[in-house]
Amino acid sequence: xxxxxxxxxxxxxxxxxxxxxxxxxxxxxxxxxxxxxxxxxxxxxxxxxxxxxxxxxxxxxxxxxxxxxxxxxxxxxxxxxxxxxxxxxxxxxxxxxxxxxxxxxxxxxxxxxxx
Amino acid sequence: xxxxxxxxxxxxxxxxxxxxxxxxxxxxxxxxxxxxxxxxxxxxxxxxxxxxxxxxxxxxxxxxxxxxxxxxxxxxxxxxxxxxxxxxxxxxxxxxxxxxxxxxxxxxxxxxxxxxxxxxxxxxxxxxxxxxxxxxxxxxxxxxxxxxxxxxxxxxxxxxxxxxxxxxxxxxxxxxxxxxxxxxxxxxxxxxxxxxxxxxxxxxxxxxxxxxxxxxxxxxxxxxxxxxxxxxxxxxxxxxxxxxxxxxxxxxxxxxxxxxxxxxxxxxxxxxxxxxxxxxxxxxxxxxxxxxxxxxxxxxxxxxxxxxxxxxxxxxxxxxxxxxxxxxxxxxxxxxxxxxxxxxxxxxxxxxxxxxxxxxxxxxxxxxxxxxxxxxxxxxxxxxxxxxxxxxx
Ligand SMILES: [Zn+2]
Numbered sequence: 001x002x003x004x005x006x007x008x009x010x011x012x013x014x015x016x017x018x019x020x021x022x023x024x025x026x027x028x029x030x031x032x033x034x035x036x037x038x039x040x041x042x043x044x045x046x047x048x049x050x051x052x053x054x055x056x057x058x059x060x061x062x063x064x065x066x067x068x069x070x071x072x073x074x075x076x077x078x079x080x081x082x083x084x085x086x087x088x089x090x091x092x093x094x095x096x097x098x099x100x101x102x103x104x105x106x107x108x109x110x111x112x113x114x115x
Numbered sequence: 116x117x118x119x120x121x122x123x124x125x126x127x128x129x130x131x132x133x134x135x136x137x138x139x140x141x142x143x144x145x146x147x148x149x150x151x152x153x154x155x156x157x158x159x160x161x162x163x164x165x166x167x168x169x170x171x172x173x174x175x176x177x178x179x180x181x182x183x184x185x186x187x188x189x190x191x192x193x194x195x196x197x198x199x200x201x202x203x204x205x206x207x208x209x210x211x212x213x214x215x216x217x218x219x220x221x222x223x224x225x226x227x228x229x230x231x232x233x234x235x236x237x238x239x240x241x242x243x244x245x246x247x248x249x250x251x252x253x254x255x256x257x258x259x260x261x262x263x264x265x266x267x268x269x270x271x272x273x274x275x276x277x278x279x280x281x282x283x284x285x286x287x288x289x290x291x292x293x294x295x296x297x298x299x300x301x302x303x304x305x306x307x308x309x310x311x312x313x314x315x316x317x318x319x320x321x322x323x324x325x326x327x328x329x330x331x332x333x334x335x336x337x338x339x340x341x342x343x344x345x346x347x348x349x350x351x352x353x354x355x356x357x358x359x360x361x362x363x364x365x366x367x368x369x370x371x372x373x374x375x376x377x378x379x380x381x382x383x384x385x386x387x388x389x390x391x392x393x394x395x396x397x398x399x400x401x402x403x404x405x406x407x408x409x410x411x412x413x414x415x416x417x418x419x420x421x422x423x424x425x426x427x428x429x430x431x432x433x434x435x436x437x438x439x440x441x442x443x444x445x446x447x448x449x450x451x452x453x454x455x456x457x458x459x460x461x462x463x464x465x466x467x468x469x470x471x472x473x474x475x476x477x478x479x480x481x482x483x484x485x486x487x488x489x490x491x492x493x494x495x496x497x498x499x500x501x502x503x504x505x506x507x508x
Contacts, residue, residue: 020248047267047375048264048266048375049263049266050263050266050321050322051321052254052262052320052321053318053320054238054256054258054321055235055254056235056238056242056254064254066253066254066255066321067263068369068370076370076371077249077370078255078368078370079253080253088267088270099252099254100252100253109252109253
């Protein structure tokens, strides 16, 4: 089953947040857990990107693509990209994959590919 | 509520380089210099700015160690951690203590010992300030956030790699005149951008940012002593007033910002510092901006109000930000040339401005400098402290 990354929708005003925050940025709703998890869409547009050559010690690769993407619902997210010739404004699709291994922990996150 | 005026009566600094001293001594040495400079050992309270003691040096409760090694006990002391803006935050806290009347003389010292670990571990330590779930797990580092920001700035405003290299050359060569600076190696546009060897000399760290666009990882400490008007009157040094403080925050995750080319926390912190000081950006004679990456000097020079948005690189082209220009920026070398021991950087910026406003900066003296400004940039712009200074007598 494909995995998802969740955004958090305010049950009072409908504002969608990513990442999670405890108080709604839009209406100030202050009751704990008044957010509904909603899966992030997997399609969007590449806003900006980089190839990082100086990597944190637990990444055993020579370089790493990183990107900020605007998803179709308007939410922006940071993730890794695996696109050979990235260009700002290009259409992308995301997959949820393992993005970092740290000791015995595997972290899942969004990886972007050319749409 | 009436606030008292606050003055800087003493300054001190270490060399920024690799230092083989314990962290507490890196914090204490510039404090000893500052007490000598001020001609007093009567300190009511000590603030120590530091970001990585617990993680990098396995030392917590740093202020308790520093106050004791300086034999200033039983004065109160605390450590202030606010990422790379720890120094600015600690100065602001010291300002509040004196302005409120709680204390008459406070010492604010900052120190970092990052070279205890290798460069990659040091970068990863700083990266722990990014959002744990939405940024850090992806391998996001500060250089990668700066790189993604730079690409947007290039596309929107026409900033080029040449502009970035111009900042690198200006600041790293300015550091040649600063005996305390980390880098004492002259560079040229030819060597880092145009020559056939440039790609080898100056490879990409996070494309489009290259090696010479990033500040070095440094150890170092710097200190200032703040005092009330009455206490400052007893010190025979040129009088510099800390005239205005400003601080603002922005979203933790960089991707959440409405316009990703804005640094709103810089804009707000700067406006607040100017308003409280009763000054405008046009009044400033000399500024120290947080150029951890070359792009940041250009954009902060706009967000602080010195140049219109999108025109900082044009002012740079015209030479306005170099020594001898209309508004010299980072004549100390900045973070790029002086180095960036994170917790000490905000203090080193204040050190340079006070040095300049006293007219004691020697070969790198900005002529007739009477009003100075600092911008200490924490996170990737999510926590920023700005300070405005005036020469009084
Ligand atoms: Zn809401």
